[in-house]
Amino acid sequence: xxxxxxxxxxxxxxxxxxxxxxxxxxxxxxxxxxxxxxxxxxxxxxxxxxxxxxxxxxxxxxxxxxxxxxxxxxxxxxxxxxxxxxxxxxxxxxxxxxxxxxxxxxxxxxxxxxxxxxxxxxxxxxxxxxxxxxxxxxxxxxxxxxxxxxxxxxxxxxxxxxxxxxxxxxxxxxxxxxxxxxxxxxxxxxxxxxxxxxxxxxxxxxxxxxxxxxxxxxxxxxxxxxxxxxxxxxxxxxxxx
Amino acid sequence: xxxxxxxxxxxxxxxxxxxxxxxxxxxxxxxxxxxxxxxxxxxxxxxxxxxxxxxxxxxxxxxxxxxxxxxxxxxxxxxxxxxxxxxxxxxxxxxxxxxxxxxxxxxxxxxxxxxxxxxxxxxxxxxxxxxxxxxxxxxxxxxxxxxxxxxxxxxxxxxxxxxxxxxxxxxxxxxxxxx
Numbered sequence: 001x002x003x004x005x006x007x008x009x010x011x012x013x014x015x016x017x018x019x020x021x022x023x024x025x026x027x028x029x030x031x032x033x034x035x036x037x038x039x040x041x042x043x044x045x046x047x048x049x050x051x052x053x054x055x056x057x058x059x060x061x062x063x064x065x066x067x068x069x070x071x072x073x074x075x076x077x078x079x080x081x082x083x084x085x086x087x088x089x090x091x092x093x094x095x096x097x098x099x100x101x102x103x104x105x106x107x108x109x110x111x112x113x114x115x116x117x118x119x120x121x122x123x124x125x126x127x128x129x130x131x132x133x134x135x136x137x138x139x140x141x142x143x144x145x146x147x148x149x150x151x152x153x154x155x156x157x158x159x160x161x162x163x164x165x166x167x168x169x170x171x172x173x174x175x176x177x178x179x180x181x182x183x184x185x186x187x188x189x190x191x192x193x194x195x196x197x198x199x200x201x202x203x204x205x206x207x208x209x210x211x212x213x214x215x216x217x218x219x220x221x222x223x224x225x226x227x228x229x230x231x232x233x234x235x236x237x238x239x240x241x
Numbered sequence: 242x243x244x245x246x247x248x249x250x251x252x253x254x255x256x257x258x259x260x261x262x263x264x265x266x267x268x269x270x271x272x273x274x275x276x277x278x279x280x281x282x283x284x285x286x287x288x289x290x291x292x293x294x295x296x297x298x299x300x301x302x303x304x305x306x307x308x309x310x311x312x313x314x315x316x317x318x319x320x321x322x323x324x325x326x327x328x329x330x331x332x333x334x335x336x337x338x339x340x341x342x343x344x345x346x347x348x349x350x351x352x353x354x355x356x357x358x359x360x361x362x363x364x365x366x367x368x369x370x371x372x373x374x375x376x377x378x379x380x381x382x383x384x385x386x387x388x389x390x391x392x393x394x395x396x397x398x399x400x401x402x403x404x405x406x407x408x409x410x411x412x413x414x415x416x417x418x419x420x
Binding site for chain 1: 290364375
């Protein structure tokens with residue numbers, strides 16, 4: 001384990017050093033080129049640099065949005081802010097039964113802007129770890145695959161605590177290495193804490209809790225939402241002027 | 242002067258049972274329908290609130306892993322309203338033996354289900370009052386006490402029904418005051 005960490009660290013240092021040297025050469029000639037990743041001769045190829053965390057954005061009345069955890073058009077008339085916990089059965093139902101149709105029929109058509117907030121409950125022993133893995137996956141662009149794997153296999157990792165194993169089945173080995181590095185780095189904890197703080201500010205005490213923002217009104221709803229009822233509600237909200 | 246109904250323990254139990262159990266059932270039913278989402282206006286928002294609350298209750302019923310999805314859906318959509326009606330009827334005291342018996346049966350069912358979940362160490366919420374209340378030993382104790390009161394009230398109601406009413410002709414005549 002220690003040798004593997006040492007090897008990864010060495011490769012990262014080499015990549016950074018090479019990038020820095022190419023950058024200094026470009027500056028002296030008046031041009032800048034992005035650093036290319038170092039190609040390793042070994043079977044385990046060096047991973048490209050992990051994209052840095054984007055700046056939080058504000059959409060309508062909602063602030064501090066992580067763009068990697070938000071979907072849809074920022075000009076959508078209705079904003080949904082969902083506080084959820086990966087170990088919560090109702091959140092699983094919401095994701096598997098409602099979210100997909102919501103994405104297809106409302107988010108991707110520009111009617112709804114969907115924001116996901118992590119709200120791991122204390123009563124769920126492994127939900128925080130699951131949130132970290134999901135956030136790490138989102139940072140490398142594999143958030144959706146990992147979320148789906150976590151919710152579909154919720155009973156398995158809930159019983160065993162093996163979040164890592166479940167996530168590894170959803171993404172490639174190279175991506176899994178990046179995810180593990182991100183989780184271990186501890187840089188994702190502040191994002192979880194920020195979402196938790198926002199949830200407490202909104203008096204969230206159960207998951208899922210969905211805040212609907214439309215036409216200057218806010219409607220917080222605690223608990224899972226059946227898609228047929230959600231559809232009627234959204235249609236009514238969208239029809240309002 | 243007519244003699245008023247004499248106070249006794251049986252009547253006290255019936256009154257206490259009607260108030261406590263009728264009130265509890267009424268509150269439990271209303272809470273399941275209107276909590277935790279209590280948006281009452283406009284009408285479409287109210288409809289969505291009630292639908293979401295009943296959907297939550299459905300999830301809580303399913304978590305006990307006793308009923309099929311269809312049966313859980315039936316229970317989730319009917320039990321809250323049944324609790325409201327039963328609570329009101331017991332509070333009012335109309336046909337008390339019938340509705341107290343029904344309430345006692347339901348309460349006993351709740352107690353069995355909750356105790357089973359507790360003994361199986363199921364990490365679920367009670368689903369009793371519309372808010373996510375964890376199922377603990379206190380939940381079992383509370384249900385046990387309410388169930389005991391329900392049985393006691395019902396038995397007292399049946400015994401009381403067999404007693405002649407103090408105003409009826411078969412009741413012993415009150416003692417006349419001495420001149």
